[in-house]
Amino acid sequence: MLKPIKDWDDAFANMAHIAGSEALPGLWSDSAAAYRASGVNVETDIPYGDHPREKFDLVWPEGTPKGLVVFIHGGFWMRLDKSFWTDFAEGARAKGWAVCLPSYTLAPEARIQYMTTQIGAAITEAAQRVAGPIRLSGHSAGGHLASRMISDTSPLPKLIQDRVCHTMSISGLHDLRPLMHTAMNDVLHLDEAEARAESAALLRPTTQSPITCWVGGGERPEFIRQSRLLAQIWGGLDAMIECTVDGQHDHFTVIEGLRDPESAITQALVCT
Numbered sequence: 001m002l003k004p005i006k007d008w009d010d011a012f013a014n015m016a017h018i019a020g021s022e023a024l025p026g027l028w029s030d031s032a033a034a035y036r037a038s039g040v041n042v043e044t045d046i047p048y049g050d051h052p053r054e055k056f057d058l059v060w061p062e063g064t065p066k067g068l069v070v071f072i073h074g075g076f077w078m079r080l081d082k083s084f085w086t087d088f089a090e091g092a093r094a095k096g097w098a099v100c101l102p103s104y105t106l107a108p109e110a111r112i113q114y115m116t117t118q119i120g121a122a123i124t125e126a127a128q129r130v131a132g133p134i135r136l137s138g139h140s141a142g143g144h145l146a147s148r149m150i151s152d153t154s155p156l157p158k159l160i161q162d163r164v165c166h167t168m169s170i171s172g173l174h175d176l177r178p179l180m181h182t183a184m185n186d187v188l189h190l191d192e193a194e195a196r197a198e199s200a201a202l203l204r205p206t207t208q209s210p211i212t213c214w215v216g217g218g219e220r221p222e223f224i225r226q227s228r229l230l231a232q233i234w235g236g237l238d239a240m241i242e243c244t245v246d247g248q249h250d251h252f253t254v255i256e257g258l259r260d261p262e263s264a265i266t267q268a269l270v271c272t
Contacts, residue, residue: 008181011222012076014251024252028084035087042086048102048125049118056102056122057082058129059089065098067132067165069270070123071258074140074171077115078107078187088258091266097135100126104145108187112144112176112198119145120155133165137269139255140223143172144200147230150211151203161206166272168212170265171223171251174201174230178222201226205234210272211241214265216249223251244268 005011015021036042041060048054069092073085082101089099102122104115127134138146147169149156156164176195179185196202205211211234213227224245231243246254246265257263 005178005222008178009183011178011220012182012184014220014223017220018250018252021252025080025084032084032086032088035090040090040093046125046129048122051105051118053081053103053105054118054121055082056100056126057086058126059086059093059099059101061093061096061098063096065130065132066096066270067098067134067163068100068126068130069097069135070100070102070126070137070146072102072104072119072136072138072142072145074138074142075106076184076188077112077141078184088255090259091257091261091263092135092270094261095266095270097270098130100130102126108189111189111194113194116145116148116198117155120149123149123156124160127160127163132163134160134163135166135168135269136164137168137170137258138172139170140251141173143169144174144176144198147172147174147200147211148198150205150207151200152206153197153203154206164207165209166212166269167207167209168214168269168272169227169230170214171216171219171254172200172213172227172230173223174213174226175199201230201233204237205239205241208240211239212268212272213241213243214254214268215243215245216247216251216254217245218248218250219254220251
């Protein structure tokens with residue numbers, strides 16, 4: 001019998017359940033900086049709006065790109081920026097894709113609904129610079145933002161939506177209502193109306209292209225539930241969607257394969 005969740009703070013507490021995780025942001029930052037200094041063609045701080053965080057980086061492949069991959073970072077809409085993740089573009093870049101890594105304004109300065117609008121603007125601007133198909137991805141809160149781009153209140157213009165050929169939400173959050181019961185909501189300021197409006201699982205999909213919910217088998221149960229939830233609901237709405245539970249990866253190791261062009265997650269992202 002499934003037991004109801006009573007401690008929602010614990011349900012979303014990834015770092016508290018992963019030994020040594022407090023060191024990860026520093027390791028991510030150092031690895032990303034080393035990658036940018038390695039000679040890879042990275043165009044940084046391209047503006048898509050007027051706010052200081054309304055910028056994205058573009059990582060360019062050798063030769064003409066096959067199209068555009070977007071990777072939207074996580075951090076519970078409250079932490080981090082594009083500079084921590086540059087090297088996670090390598091798998092797709094090595095496969096011939098240009099990779100866009102956007103920053104967005106964080107809570108409490110911005111509400112989640114505004115972040116959704118910002119990501120739509122970032123993708124639209126990046127799509128003007130890179131021709132061809134678009135593949136969307138995002139991790140955790142970024143997975144939420146990726147799935148919002150293909151739901152029925154997407155901020156993306158239809159011409160851009162029509163170019164999206166695959167969306168991968170990695171450990172994404174698709175029903176935001178439980179977050180109202182966490183201490184994080186002191187910063188997020190979610191209310192019932194916004195939580196419903198920003199939950200992809202409560203919206204309709206707008207694409208006939210493939211959608212993947214990718215999650216680690218060693219993650220907190222709520223993240224696995226949220227990935228399965230979107231697959232189940234959108235599958236019932238005729239979306240071409242599947243959920244992949246990846247081994248025993250935790251919330252952070254699950255994205256490490258994005259650095260490797262031959263990993264299962266990169267293959268799924270750029271070859272599906």
